[in-house]
Amino acid sequence: MLxxxxxxxxxxxxxxxxxxxxxxxxxxxxxxxxxxLQDVWPVTWWTIFAPLFTCDSLNGYFVxxxxxxxxxxxxxRVAALRLFWSGLLLALIFVFKMLLCKRLEGEADIPCSxxxxxxxxxxxxxxxxxxxxx
Amino acid sequence: xxxxxxxxxxxxxxxxxLILTAxxxxxxxxxxxxxxxxxxxxxxxxxxxxxxIKLISHCRVGYDQSDMSxxxxxxxxxxxxxxxxxxxxILLCVRLQYAADMAHYWVFVPLWLMLGLSAVRxxxxxxxxx
Numbered sequence: 001m002l003x004x005x006x007x008x009x010x011x012x013x014x015x016x017x018x019x020x021x022x023x024x025x026x027x028x029x030x031x032x033x034x035x036x037l038q039d040v041w042p043v044t045w046w047t048i049f050a051p052l053f054t055c056d057s058l059n060g061y062f063v064x065x066x067x068x069x070x071x072x073x074x075x076x077r078v079a080a081l082r083l084f085w086s087g088l089l090l091a092l093i094f095v096f097k098m099l100l101c102k103r104l105e106g107e108a109d110i111p112c113s114x115x116x117x118x119x120x121x122x123x124x125x126x127x128x129x130x131x132x133x134x
Numbered sequence: 135x136x137x138x139x140x141x142x143x144x145x146x147x148x149x150x151x152l153i154l155t156a157x158x159x160x161x162x163x164x165x166x167x168x169x170x171x172x173x174x175x176x177x178x179x180x181x182x183x184x185x186x187i188k189l190i191s192h193c194r195v196g197y198d199q200s201d202m203s204x205x206x207x208x209x210x211x212x213x214x215x216x217x218x219x220x221x222x223x224i225l226l227c228v229r230l231q232y233a234a235d236m237a238h239y240w241v242f243v244p245l246w247l248m249l250g251l252s253a254v255r256x257x258x259x260x261x262x263x264x
Binding site for chain 2: 002019026027
């Protein structure tokens with residue numbers, strides 16, 4: 001596409017493993033979504049979103065291990081920066097998915113502009129990071 | 135293009151698409167879905183045009199002159215991925231705007247192919263790039 005893999009890793013501040021987990025979970029989610037939309041698998045939206053939430057928890061676990069290793073081998077500052085960045089990214093994506101799920105499930109009547117607000121913040125932050133990385 | 139320019143293009147296109155989608159889903163606009171997807175069409179056009187230009191230049195000169203230094207196989211692969219992504223978006227727009235009775239799996243097949251192939255292709259890199 002527009003970016004090489006190393007540029008993507010640098011820009012997003014994620015490892016390739018995290019990107020891979022996101023890709024696989026998105027694939028599973030779209031399969032579940034299709035089954036739900038076709039009325040083949042009538043389950044709640046929380047079940048459909050389960051691969052995405054699992055992806056967040058797996059990435060959270062992975063990041064915590066990386067942060068501990070960074071703290072031990074490269075010091076507090078590097079570890080804190082990594083924790084802040086990965087935590088922010090994971091939190092924003094998680095909030096978006098949770099709001100979307102609540103809206104689809106009918107638990108809350110939230111406008112789409114509010115649901116997408118974490119994504120707006122995410123892209124602002126990514127743009128700032130792109131300026132820093134370049 | 136420098137990284138910041140490419141990131142800016144991505145940012146502008148995706149933000150414009152998200153804003154238009156939010157407005158459309160909140161039913162404040164009754165635009166055709168093909169119009170809502172305009173930022174993504176612009177983005178796809180730029181990416182495909184750049185890839186095709188680089189592919190032609192690579193075939194004529196014999197090596198990659200750009201700073202991205204992708205092999206010929208990688209360029210063809212990226213064009214195929216873009217083709218799958220574009221097919222998915224077109225089918226999604228058709229489903230949303232004109233063919234409400236179209237089965238969902240027809241829409242998602244290109245996306246599944248794209249994600250599945252990307253996941254397989256990423257596996258060797260998971261332990262290399264940090």
